[in-house]
Amino acid sequence: MIESRGFHTATLLNDGKVLVAGGGLASTSAELYDPDSGTWTATGSMAENRAGHTATLLRDGRVLVVGGARRPGREATAELYDPDSGTWTATGSMSQGRDAFTAMLLLDGRVLVAGGSGDTGPLVSAEVYDPDSGTWTATGSMIQGRLFHTATLLNDGKVLVAGGAGPGPSLPGSFGTDLASAELFDPDSGTWSATGSMNEVRLWFTATLLTDGRVLVAGVAASTDTEPTAVAELYDPTSETWTATGAMTARSQPTATMLLDGTVLVVGGGGSSGSRLATAELYDPDSGLWTATGGMIDARSDYTATMLLDGRVLVAGGNSNTGDPLTTAELYNPSSR
Helix, strand or coil: CCCEECCCEEEEEECCCEEEEECCCCCCCEEECCCCCCCEEEEECCCCCCCCCCCEEEECEEEEEEECCCCCCCCCCCCECCCCCEEEECCCCCCCCCCCEEEEEEECCEEEEECCEEECCEECCCEEEEECCCEEEECCCCCCCCECCCEECCCCCCCCCCEEECCCCCCCCCCCCCCCCCCEEEECCCEEEEECCCCCCCCCCEECCCCCCEEEEEEEEECCCEEEEEEEEEEECCCEEEEEEECCCCECCCCCEEEECEEEEEEECHHHHHCCCCEEEEEEEECCCCECCCCCCCCEEEEEEEEEECCCCCCCCEEEECEECCCCCEEEEEHHH
């Protein structure tokens, strides 16, 4: 990449290029990766510096970037990237600044933002962005305030939110309670309902919708100061229950990418004693087992992984074992695993 980045976003555009934006120490810059030439080029910069923000590809091909940490504080603003002009324009702002939250494109084209870290700790609030009007409206609040959680769009259009960190037991304005709970957002009613809890508390993990409609959660740091574990689980939306599945390499903050054949590639993240990992493994939903596959050249965490139109996976940026942000990028080819 042109710039070193961590906690940035990466979005696959409709033309097959990848837009990388922000990150590092809260940057405004953005760049494009062209898989045909294997090169990076600068594109228009955002108006606001951001790290830990979200980027969502809208139905019309534009990219909505919202929230994140900035210097100083947290952002409530949002911007739209137009891939035709390579420029950003401001759009409606959220009601409050947040980072460490989730953003999910709903089936009707709106975007649900939920939870995250606010000025007073983990947030219960949720908001919905309407691309037609460029405005945000409040929707039902979650049952539990949480950050560093996951959000997954299920086949029935509901959104599964799971895990994360909630308020600390003695520090209401902070966080420190790791969560196993999960809840469902119904976009028709704008309300949340409790669903089955995971077997393990987890934050900084991944959640992947499988082809059969189940959700795979993988990677866990039980808290900010304990070692990651190897537990993976499956959520069944029919029974609303979780079951353990095959054990993986213990890692936190990995990425998970479902490949064209339905297997899930999990790579990198944090290992024991604060180390970063270069290893990768594949989950087979049919057998429930993990198998090792080719590892990355560079160990990294806080990076992005994006599946390209041809099925390869682009890994970019992140932080190295020295703690320094990376400019390097790598490609995983499933056909040569």
